[in-house]
Amino acid sequence: MxxxxxxxxxxxxxxxxxxxxxTGGLRAGSVSSCGNQVKASCQWVAFSAEPTGVLGIVPLEGKDGGKRTVSQLCCHSDVVTDFDFSPFDQLLLATGSADETVKVWRLPESGQDLPSSAGLTLGPGGGPVDVLQFHPTADGILASGAGKRVTVWDVGQQQPLAALEPHGDQLQSLAWKRDGRLLGTSCKDKKLRIFDPRAGPAASQPLDTRGAPASCSRDLAQIESPGKxxxxxxxxxxxxxxxxxxxxxxxxxxxxxxxxxxxxxxxxxxxxxxxxxxxxxxxxxxxxxxxxxxxxxxxxxxxxxxxxxxxxxxxxxxxxxxxxxxxxxxxxxxxxxxxxxxxxxxxxxxxxxxxxxxxxxxxxxxxxxxxxxxxxxxxxxxxxxxxxxxxxxxxxxxxxxxxxxxxxxxxxxxxxxxxxxxxxxxxxxxxLVPVSYIVPxxxxxxxxxxxFPDCAGVLPATDAQAWWAGDSQQVGKVSLHPARRPTQTFRSPVIAPVAPSTRLPDDGPADSDRSEGSGYSSPSGSLASPSSAATSLSASTGPSSGFVSSPSQKSLQSILGPSSRFRHAQGAVLHRDTHITNLRGLSLTTPGESDGFCANHQRVALPLLSAGGQIAVLELSKPGRLPDTAVPTIQNGTAVADLCWDPFDPRRLAVAGEDAKIRLWRVPEGGLQDTLREPEAVLQGHTEKIYSIRFHPVAADLLVSSSYDMTVRIWELGAGQEVLCLQGHTDQIFSLAWSPDGRQLATASKDGRLRLYEPRRSPQPQQEGPGPEGGRGARMVWVCGGDFLLVSGFDSRSERRILLYRAQALPDGPLSVLGLDVAPSTLLPFYDEDTGVVFLTGKGDTRVFLYEVTPEPPYFLECNSFTSSDPHKGFVFLRKTACDVREVEFARALRLGQGALEPVAFRVPRVKKEYFQDDIFPPTRVWWEPALGAHTWLAGEDGQQRRADLRPPEMTPVSQAPKEQPARKFVPAAVYLGEKTDEQKKEELLSAMVARLGNRDDPLPQDSFEGVDEAEWD
Structure with missing residues (x-):
């Protein structure tokens, strides 16, 4: 040159x-990482967004130049530190996070839905993932850096191909050479290293950026042998x-x-x-x-x-x-x-x-x-x-x-x-501002x-296994000339299409029923277990290749499968006037089997960190800032293991202590005025610390408890004594749950088994089945009218997941398994039987997952999740009467934050809010009223609670609303007048012209002029 x-x-x-x-309306995240914070493919742009663990997704080009609407992809339970698009598959996105995992996603075609879960997960590794980059010539190869180590992955096999030697300090960036043979890295120790991953894990020679190689001052020209x-x-x-x-x-x-x-x-x-x-x-x-x-x-x-x-x-x-x-x-x-x-x-x-x-x-x-x-x-x-x-x-x-x-x-x-x-x-x-560099x-x-010289195309030169075996072919060049540019696309086989569930913008104006806000986000993106992936794929699959036009709504529905009525549900924290603030000294040491605090429609009970097992009881009718001085408390006398309000008596609180005793406290009407030191009753019988306690859902004065002594005991509170003792557990009892009709009791244990009891029939389990793996914890809840059991737990890789069982077929194993994310806390489920929606969150989380549970495949229909700005210590739901049905609020919860108790309302966007949405609010079961007493239930009888209509008297059900008459379309006058012939049009034109000229028989202006007198001519 x-x-x-x-x-x-x-x-x-x-x-x-x-x-x-x-592209406006963004909330860019403030991520502490060395990544670029934004990446682009030929179809999508991804960027770091608020809140934690979320990426913003926006089309690269708007449809017909229209507005590009931003959607959110919830990727990880912790900060997304780096991400990268595949150079070949324009829909393949890899994300790395501080949760030590790398997830690979297949984004949808324009106008379709975000995936409900990641295609696959790599890791967890030895620390937070710092950097990611796909291989430039081979499909399915990804390099990731975490801490001091770099790993080269075969994405399709989910296995590492090479683990390079550790760096001297924190890794800060990596880059593949353009031919894909070498990998360069930079590190906090101020050295640049070059690796050949296929030759060995060691660097060829590190360079100290202060001026010389780290090991010697000799240049590398004599080490290599060019030209061979x-x-x-x-x-x-x-x-x-x-x-x-x-x-x-x-x-x-x-x-x-x-x-x-x-x-x-x-x-x-x-x-x-x-x-x-x-x-x-x-x-x-x-x-x-x-x-x-x-x-x-x-x-x-x-x-x-x-x-x-x-x-x-x-x-x-x-x-x-x-x-x-x-x-x-x-x-x-x-x-x-x-x-x-x-x-x-x-x-x-x-x-x-x-x-x-x-x-x-x-x-x-x-x-x-x-x-x-x-x-x-x-x-x-x-x-x-x-x-x-x-x-x-x-x-x-x-x-x-x-x-x-x-x-x-x-x-x-x-x-x-x-x-x-x-x-x-x-x-x-x-x-998001595009800056174009143009040559005039x-x-x-x-x-x-x-x-515009020829550039690398989108077809990979080789795959992961061939590259690792020594294949170093280069990516073919393509012309950028519009007439010669290739039209083919490539879809990587490392991820099969997955079932989407959250609507993405169609490169144009947003849907009318979509609402934006900081309180909710699009469905989660995390790895589903193999069984759940199979279920999702059998239910619905998206297009796998090609840039095709959008199908009709009917055909799209047949492709995507069923969707939830609550997929656009919105969670929002209510006004600050309803908060209880200045909470101090909250206990953070309640066991994992406990929800952390409990509430009913009148008051809330919060364990405190003070010695003696103190419990604060706050009235929900008295929101505001608590005084800086001490408030009246319940002196339990020992550390609190679990606590629960009596559903039929809002003043009775049951507290399980670490001294193997259960104390019953009665709160005075109007709330605590003085410190309570003497319980109403004390239940003794367990020989070890108690795990959890639950009241019977139908019969009054019945309480069940589980303990470290491997027994489950049922207490009759009127007599203050134990009436039934269930056996059969061999390890710690994580959770127990009554069936909605109160006939059966299910438990989950650390031994990996689920057990189903009929307490009045036998102290031994009637059924046993496989439960979640590992010993980190599990929770369970009855769903779908008591026909199914939903269990939350962990897998062998510490990934949180939910499992659905048929209650009468526990030995057959789960019907469906869905992976969510990787986090240390157990997911606490709450099931709303009126809508079929289950809410899942853990202590210390910032996100609440929402799924509609159905008795037929695909079983789980994902809805918008709620995300808070800071971690919560607990999340408890209130009864239906607390919901504002006029605002289509189908659930209300109390969120315990760092120093405040905040009400959270879950609503469904509807246009005609003036009508009662009877499809959302069927007659609800009045579970806060008992159907029978303890003695009657123990005698073998069953009761059924009444149902109540939530419709206000002045509201009309939407099913009875008058149907609107369709607006009459404009019809041109020619339709009514008929088409005229050319002769008629000509005659009308001439007539109009004549009319404008006036009558031609009228006298001319000069005819009215008067001449001079004849005598004047002389």
Missing amino acids: NRFKASKLRHTEARLPRREAW HPGKASRDTRTTRTPGCSGWAPAIASSPWGSARYAPHCLGFPTPCQGHGAAAPRISWVPARAPARHGDHKARAPPAALRAAGRGRGDSRTATDAASLSLQMREREVKLWDTRKFSGATFTLTLDTSPGAMIPLLDADTGLLVLGGKGENLLYCFEVVPAQPTLTQVTQCLTEGRTRGLAAVPRLALDVMACEVLRVLQLTDTF RKSVQEFHEDL
């Missing part, structure tokens, strides 16, 4: 579109005696570094990153030669180069004064390195002085490099010329908002007819081949 030849990109301009083309076997893969390591170093140094075989087209160029950017130390290098590979004009095959490959940019401690100048000055001034630099000469940078460019972290975006086809600092509004654009080597500034762009993240749009999505050579997406606090040309009616 002629060094004096002017670059064709020297006049490149950065253009910001009008605000109408921006070009293009051939090698998994062997070559040992070569290196002058100046003791012993033998391992070296990579020549072929990975000797490629004439892609020599080992790498970009490193030592910039600060929140939560990752003062200097966080960012690394990228640079092509071996400058991008040539289309058809130019004479450019020679210069020496391999590595670029690094940074500030502060990342400075690599050797002079002491310069280094200290750079550290004090926080200078940010871009450096160009030759990987065969690691003794020093071949080119250094000082950018500016700023503490912001720098995000690099390199387009290897054009050589354009865009740099933007986090928290800044300036974007630099350079042209990289490795042959010089040098970096030439092309332009810079001042943006309106400050940068949260940057992403480059794939070249196949560029507007080539507008001479757009690069497009960058800037993520700000509330907007006189003609925009033709394709400029010199600006």
Whole structure:
């Protein structure tokens, strides 16, 4: 390349579109990670969003230029630290999180639904996942970095192919070489490393960014052997005696570094990153030669180069004064390195002085490099010329908002007819702004081949197993010419299509029944177990390949399967006037078998951290701020293990203590005025600490308890004595639940077994079946009228999941299994029998899952989940009478936060709220009134509670609402008048013209003029 030849990109301009083309209404997340925070494929854009564990998903292009609506994908139970799109399958998205897992998702086609769960999960690993990147040539290979380790995964097999040697400190970035043979990393120890994962786990030679290789000052040119076997893969390591170093140094075989087209160029950017130390290098590979004009095959490959940019401690100048000055001034630099000469940078460019972290975006086809600092509004654009080597500034762009993240749009999505050579997406606090880099040309009616050389296509060169076996084929090139551009698409086989459940925007205006808010999010995205995946796939599958037009609503329904009436349910925290605030000294040590606190429609009981097992009782009718002084409490005398209100007596509270006793307390009418020290009754019989207690759902004065002594005891409270004792457990009892009719009792145990008792018939279980794996905990609830049991627990990988059993067929195992996420707390289920919706959340979670449970496949229909801003310590639901049916509120709960008790309302969006929604509110069972007494139930009789209508007297059921008459459409007058012939039209036209001219028989104006007298002519 002629060094004096002017670059064709020297006049490149950065253009910001009008605000109408921006994507607004975002809530960008403040994630403490080194990721770019936003990534793009040819179809979708993903970005970090609020709240925790959520990604925003938005179409890259709006339909017919329309508005792009943002949807939310709830990915993980913790912060999403990094994510990446596959370079081949434009719908394949990998996400990494602080929960130590990597999840791979298949996003839907435009206008379809988000997946209800991730396609697969990798991990959990040895720490929070920091960085992710798909392989550039092979499908199904993903590199992830966590802590000090890098793992190369075979995504399809969900197995690691290679675990590279640990780094000296926190890993901060990684990048595949463009030919897919080498992997470069940067680390907090200020060293850049290059790996050949197929050759071995060790790095070829780490580079200290302060100026020299970590092990020796010898460059790598004598270690490698360029020119031998070009293009051939090698998994062997070559040992070569290196002058100046003791012993033998391992070296990579020549072929990975000797490629004439892609020599080992790498970009490193030592910039600060929140939560990752003062200097966080960012690394990228640079092509071996400058991008040539289309058809130019004479450019020679210069020496391999590595670029690094940074500030502060990342400075690599050797002079002491310069280094200290750079550290004090926080200078940010871009450096160009030759990987065969690691003794020093071949080119250094000082950018500016700023503490912001720098995000690099390199387009290897054009050589354009865009740099933007986090928290800044300036974007630099350079042209990289490795042959010089040098970096030439092309332009810079001042943006309106400050940068949260940057992403480059794939070249196949560029507007080539507008001479757009690069497009960058800037993520700000509330907007996603496209910045187009355009080369001005006189003609925009033709394709400029010199600006758009052939680029890598979307068909992978090989798969994971073939690449690992040594196949190093390169991805085929495709033309960007609109007439020659290939139309085929690729769908990776690593993930089969999954059943979606939350509506995505159709690249246009949002649906009328969609509402936006911070209190709810789209359905969860997490791994489903194999059995649940099979159930979902058998129920509904989405399209697997091709860009096809949207099907009709009927055909789409047949493809997607059934959906829930409550899929758009919204959870919202009620006004602050209803909160009870200034809660202090709450106990955080209640056992996992306890809900943490309990409530009824009048009051709430909260265990306190004070000695003696104190319990605060607060009246829900008296919201507001509690005084700073101590409030009256119940002195239980021993630490609280579990507590429960009597459903039939809102003043009676049962408290299980760690001293194996159950104490019954009666709260005075109107609430506690003084401290209670004497219980109403004490139940004794257990010999070990009590796990949990539950009142009978139908009969009054009956209580059941489970204990460490492996027994379940039923107490008659009127007599204050034990009446039944159930046996058969061999390990800790996690949970117990009465059937809705009170005839049966189900338990879940640490021994992995579910047991079903009929207490009045036998003390031994009537049925046993397999339960959740592991010993971390389980909960259960009866659903679908008592015909099924829903159990929440964990699998062998500590993933939380829910299982559905047929109550009369426990030995047959679960009918369906659905994986949710990875979290330490057990999911606490609450089932609303009127709507069939189950609510699931754990202590310490920020999210409440909602599913409609059906007795037929697919059994679980996912609904919008509720997400809170901070973790809750407990979540308890109230009875139906607490719901505001006028606002279509079908459930109300109390959320115990850090220092406040907040009511949460769950509503269904409806248009005609003036009518009573009788399809949402059937007659409800009055479970707060007993159907019979304890003695009657023990004698063998059963009772049935009455049902009550929730409809206010002044409201009309929506099923009886008058039907609206359809609006009459406009009909042109020609329909009524009929079509006229040409002669009729001509006659009418002439008549109209004559009418405008007036009557032609009228006298002319001059006829009325008077002449002069005859005598005047003389």
